Amino acid sequence: MGAESRWSKWRQSEGANGLLMVSPTAIYAILMLAAPLGTIFLYSFLTDGYLEIIRQFTVANYVEAWTNELYRSVMIRSLGVAMTVTFVTVILAFPVAYFVSFHVEASKKSLWLFLITIPFWTSYLIRVFLWKVILGYNGVVNSGLIGLGIIDQPLDFILYNVNSVVITLAHAYAPFAILPIFVALEKIDRSLLEAGQDLGETKFRTFLRVTLPLAMPGVIASVLIVFIPTIGDYVTPQLVGGPEGRMVANLIQLQYLKLDNYPLGSAIAVSAMAIVTLVSLAFIGLNRRYLKGPK
Amino acid sequence: MTDKPTMIAFQDVQKYYGDYHALRGITAEIRAGEFFSLLGPSGCGKTTLLRTIAGFEGISSGAVMIDGRNMAGVPANQRPTNMVFQSYAIFPHLTVAENVGFGLRKAGLSKAEMASRVGDALEMVGLKGFGDREAHALSGGQRQRVALARALILKPKVLLLDEPLSALDKKMREQMQVELIRLQRQVGITFILVTHDQEEALVMSDRIAVMFEGEIAQLADPETLYRRPNSRRVADFIGTMNFLPAQIIGESGDTVEVEAQGFGRLVLNAEQAPGGTSGEGAVVGFRPETLTILFEGQTASDRESMAVIEEVVYYGDMTYYDVKLAGSDAAIRISMRNVFGRPVLEIGDETRVAWSPGALVLFR
Amino acid sequence: MKGRWFKVYAIGYLLFLYAPIIILPMFAFNDATVIAFPLTGFSTRWFAAMFEQPTLGLAVKNSLFIAITSSILATTLGIFAARASTRYRFPMKAGIMGLIMLPLVLPEIIVAVSLLVVLLGMGVNLSLWTVILGHVLICTPFTIAILSSAFQSLDQSLEEAAYDLGETAASTFRLIILPLVMPGIISSLLISFTISLDEFIIAFFLAGTEPTLPVFIFSQFRFPAAVPVIMALGTVLVCLSIVLLTIAEFFRRRGIAKTGGKDTGGFL
Numbered sequence: 001m002g003a004e005s006r007w008s009k010w011r012q013s014e015g016a017n018g019l020l021m022v023s024p025t026a027i028y029a030i031l032m033l034a035a036p037l038g039t040i041f042l043y044s045f046l047t048d049g050y051l052e053i054i055r056q057f058t059v060a061n062y063v064e065a066w067t068n069e070l071y072r073s074v075m076i077r078s079l080g081v082a083m084t085v086t087f088v089t090v091i092l093a094f095p096v097a098y099f100v101s102f103h104v105e106a107s108k109k110s111l112w113l114f115l116i117t118i119p120f121w122t123s124y125l126i127r128v129f130l131w132k133v134i135l136g137y138n139g140v141v142n143s144g145l146i147g148l149g150i151i152d153q154p155l156d157f158i159l160y161n162v163n164s165v166v167i168t169l170a171h172a173y174a175p176f177a178i179l180p181i182f183v184a185l186e187k188i189d190r191s192l193l194e195a196g197q198d199l200g201e202t203k204f205r206t207f208l209r210v211t212l213p214l215a216m217p218g219v220i221a222s223v224l225i226v227f228i229p230t231i232g233d234y235v236t237p238q239l240v241g242g243p244e245g246r247m248v249a250n251l252i253q254l255q256y257l258k259l260d261n262y263p264l265g266s267a268i269a270v271s272a273m274a275i276v277t278l279v280s281l282a283f284i285g286l287n288r289r290y291l292k293g294p295k
Numbered sequence: 296m297t298d299k300p301t302m303i304a305f306q307d308v309q310k311y312y313g314d315y316h317a318l319r320g321i322t323a324e325i326r327a328g329e330f331f332s333l334l335g336p337s338g339c340g341k342t343t344l345l346r347t348i349a350g351f352e353g354i355s356s357g358a359v360m361i362d363g364r365n366m367a368g369v370p371a372n373q374r375p376t377n378m379v380f381q382s383y384a385i386f387p388h389l390t391v392a393e394n395v396g397f398g399l400r401k402a403g404l405s406k407a408e409m410a411s412r413v414g415d416a417l418e419m420v421g422l423k424g425f426g427d428r429e430a431h432a433l434s435g436g437q438r439q440r441v442a443l444a445r446a447l448i449l450k451p452k453v454l455l456l457d458e459p460l461s462a463l464d465k466k467m468r469e470q471m472q473v474e475l476i477r478l479q480r481q482v483g484i485t486f487i488l489v490t491h492d493q494e495e496a497l498v499m500s501d502r503i504a505v506m507f508e509g510e511i512a513q514l515a516d517p518e519t520l521y522r523r524p525n526s527r528r529v530a531d532f533i534g535t536m537n538f539l540p541a542q543i544i545g546e547s548g549d550t551v552e553v554e555a556q557g558f559g560r561l562v563l564n565a566e567q568a569p570g571g572t573s574g575e576g577a578v579v580g581f582r583p584e585t586l587t588i589l590f591e592g593q594t595a596s597d598r599e600s601m602a603v604i605e606e607v608v609y610y611g612d613m614t615y616y617d618v619k620l621a622g623s624d625a626a627i628r629i630s631m632r633n634v635f636g637r638p639v640l641e642i643g644d645e646t647r648v649a650w651s652p653g654a655l656v657l658f659r
Numbered sequence: 660m661k662g663r664w665f666k667v668y669a670i671g672y673l674l675f676l677y678a679p680i681i682i683l684p685m686f687a688f689n690d691a692t693v694i695a696f697p698l699t700g701f702s703t704r705w706f707a708a709m710f711e712q713p714t715l716g717l718a719v720k721n722s723l724f725i726a727i728t729s730s731i732l733a734t735t736l737g738i739f740a741a742r743a744s745t746r747y748r749f750p751m752k753a754g755i756m757g758l759i760m761l762p763l764v765l766p767e768i769i770v771a772v773s774l775l776v777v778l779l780g781m782g783v784n785l786s787l788w789t790v791i792l793g794h795v796l797i798c799t800p801f802t803i804a805i806l807s808s809a810f811q812s813l814d815q816s817l818e819e820a821a822y823d824l825g826e827t828a829a830s831t832f833r834l835i836i837l838p839l840v841m842p843g844i845i846s847s848l849l850i851s852f853t854i855s856l857d858e859f860i861i862a863f864f865l866a867g868t869e870p871t872l873p874v875f876i877f878s879q880f881r882f883p884a885a886v887p888v889i890m891a892l893g894t895v896l897v898c899l900s901i902v903l904l905t906i907a908e909f910f911r912r913r914g915i916a917k918t919g920g921k922d923t924g925g926f927l
Contacts, residue, residue: 018747022755025740025799029759032796036773043776096672099665112669114908119676121853122900125876126893129886130679133686133694140682174676225764232766234860239880249768249860256772257864266776269769351819372825384820388838397834398824449824 044266053262061267071251071268078248079275081162082231085169090222092170093177097218100178101185113182120175128239131168135159135240160242168236173229177222184218185211216290223283228276248272301363302327302453302485303348308357310343310509317343318354319509325487325502327362327452330479332488332496335506336532341489344506345455348487350374362452377446378455381462383438385430391417392426394441398449416444419478436467443478453485460495472498493533497521505529521582523566527658530580537586537627538578539620541657551657555579557600557620557627561652568657577659583630585654588616588646590637595649602627602648604640614639618648680897686887687894694886705891712888714870722856722872725787729794730851736795737802737847738840744803745810763800770796771864778865785867793861798851805850805911809843842910849907853900872896 044061047054065071100112119127134140135158142154158164188211196206234249241247248268255265303325310318318340325331333341346352347359350371359366361375377398386394396413404412417423420440433441439459446454459475460468476499479486490496496503497517504514513525524530527538541555549565558579588602589595605626606617616629629648633639640646690700709715743749744756762770774793783789813836821831859873866874876892879885 014747015749018743018749018752021747022740022743022749022759025736025743025759025803026755028736028795028799029755029761032774032792033761033770034758036777037769039777039780040769040773092672095665096669099669103665110908110912114904115673116676118901118904119680121850121857121904122680122897123857123873123876123893125857125859125873125880126683126889126896127679129880129889130682133682134678138693140678171675171679174672228764229766232768234766234768235877249766252768252772253864256775262776265772269772272766273769349819349823351823371819371822372827376823378820378823380816380820382814382816384814384816386817386820386835397821401825445820445824 040266041270043263044270046263048261048263061263062271064264065267065271074246074251075248075268075272075275077162077246078231078272079279081165081169081237081245081247082227083279084166085173085230086223086227088166089170089173089177089226090181090219093174093222094181094219097178097181097185101182113179116178117175120172124172125235125239127172128168128236131164131171132159132240135164135167159240161244162241164240164242165237165245165247168240169230169233172233172236173226176225176229180221180225181215181218184215184221188214213290216287220284220287220290224280227283228280231276232272299326299328301325302329302361303487304358304360305344306358306360308344308347308359309355310340310347310352311355317509318347321357321509321511323504323511323514325485327485328483330476330486330488330499330501332490332500332503333506334490334493334496334503334532337491338508339506340509341491341506342457345378345457345487345489348374348453349376349378349455375452376455377449377451377453378457379439379442379446379459381458383442383459383462385433385438385441387431389430390426391422391428391430391433391441394430395426395444395448397445412448413444416448419447419481420444421474435463436471439463439471443475447478447482451484453487454479454482456486456488458489458491460490461492468495475499497533505532507532522654523656524580527578527580530656530658535583535628536580537583537625538580538658539623539625539627541577541579543577543657543659553577553579553657555655556625557623558598558650558652558655559622561655563652563655563657567653567655568659577657579655579657581650581654581656583615583628585650586627586629587649588629588631588640589649593649595647597649597651600648600650602646604642604644604646607639607642609639616640618646620648683890683897684894687890689887692884692887694883694890705887706895708888709891709895714875715892718870718872718875721787721866721869725790725794725862725871726852726855729791729798729855730848732791732795733798733851734802734806734844734847736799737806738844740799741803741806741810745807746815760800760803762797763804767797767858767860768864771861774861775864785865787866787869787871789865789867790862790869790871793865794851794855794858797858797861798854801850801854802847805847806840806843809840813839842913846907846911849903849910853903853907856896857900 308321601621602618608615690702
């Protein structure tokens, strides 16, 4: 069999058809995503000159990004906020996913999911702004608490700081946390739980020994799908964070649009992505055993 | 059987999926107008073989001929075959009539002509007046009939049926078996059925190819397959067969003399010793219904042995007795039709058993 | 019953989720200029005031253009990728699909700055089209998620049956596949439209001087006097999103019912 016929055979093969089919989307992603990401990686090693970028290799941007107290504190804060948000969101979301999966009739499940996802699709900016209204000095929370006579001065520690950022982000990413856990719970064969109880465990112990380990892949997916985008959120810290709630996205925007320092902005962006990747990989590594399981 | 012309010929068909050897040199012929079955356990390659006829699977080497024409390079939509899929593949967004008439789209028929042909096809499968129904509102049996009508309306030379009855319940399945036989006689074209159900194959087919691991183990009419399986594996797969260890004493010309445990010395003819292997030394095999328990006063027409009843399984119309023959440790199953008024024997009873050497098959 | 406590919790959680959406119309219809409690009186004047904002009109027009174009392009790209990933095995599949789906988790600001750097580097002028480039990128993963489930519930033997009955690959696609995945396509168009309409960061970075709706809204937050109008605008947008989503959900479910599949849940 000659090389030519092997080539024509390959062209008709499943692999070739699949590649051909995926190619428009793949090429788009390579041009518009992979190449730009590569470019900022490259930029992060260049030198910033006035009004132009000097093509000279340097690691000075990284040194600046990692040693300058301002940048470092923002990055650490972003990481802390993202971790807190992730923890709070997933913990709060689990019982809801559990409720919808185990206690809602099959016919009403999609209605519940629909209700849970609707707020996610409504204007993000306006939602965030409304948290400012809710948490603000004359906001819903304060006027409510004053009205009830619980406090007599408005609380001021709930807006324009890390707390308000956490609350707002936890709200924004709630559906992201619920859905993967729900999907994992739905996959659990209900007779396994009966088997657990049949073998002498209480309902609660069955939950710990059977349900929870089987739901872990969903929990892990939730953690990642909340953690990764939150660390780079721009709008929330900008609107409700105040000066002490700024996060890495605000820093990147500042470098790019205000200070026009592309290399440093790139170095910060690359560093942030590197941190996210490392933390995510570490997290997956810690939970490896839950992810193996039979397919 | 009169020799009908060949409709499909497989010539040393080989099929590889990567390293997996799915079809290992299939050579066989299927005659025109025949009801042919491909029978075997799952993974034996029967569906793959069927799909090479339809054109959904290419072959690695060899040839598939339909009506004398090599099908290499002929795509599925240009082959003179139509298929009834295991899932029936009824188009869910179309009505019954639109489904049945789907293949006529390119025939350029007038509306009236189209409607009359669809009507005829529906009538043929017993769905007269169902044309306007939504496809997704049909029962399993009805979907099956729509699939049949849709395939037959194109008047193919060969109808391919991929496990068409496996999704139906037992009653429906038996009813559809009879209807498929009737339909095949009515249209007179070649039907090729893939099934893992040996009973279904025996009931419906003119000839059956039994397949294991990508090879045809035996190709024969149902009676030959049942009475004279050519290997212990085929015998095991089709119905129940008892085996007794045996020793070959001598062979002379067309006959073989053996000493079988519990049966003693026997002379078997060539037809009974097809040369198939047993895998673990020589054995003689026989079907449960070829043995008869002799009740008081009955005499054997042929040969007779003593046996002890070990287990009794009552099936309503039949009773299965697991017995041990005197002089043998092998468990033997005997099936007896129940006769009103005749007692059912009990475990531990000793009884006489009649058998006939002609019913035995030898596996070396 | 233990279930009751879960239900109380779940309803409390829903209240938390809906809190902003419940409060939004309160201020939209409130008479006062200041966004604070207590409410002072009912008024529709903020809705009327929306029409006196010339920039708002332009922003709406721009956003609609971006959202319609992006949703069509993203859905087209989504069809290719979803079909490829559900139907074929091909070399480097995990890597290629991973890259295409990456924007789902990648912070939007990263997408925005990296595109900005490349586009400016290539000397491309920022315009509505540069925003569309970015929006197609972030909408495509969502369309793939929706369309994959549509393609997945499609029994492959349906295609084979059409082919067996004499149709070609192209006519099979037109007669069988397209009608059956149409609900998925519509729901994917609506979802991408909603995402694009609401997207802020990429538009903020890539729109140049052209306003889009979220960029306009964001700019108005700086002027307290402008906020009540934004509340009115927000109310309209929320109603619009809910209508669009309900339609999308309707089509998604009808698609599942049509192909005889089982409903396994939401959009994501």
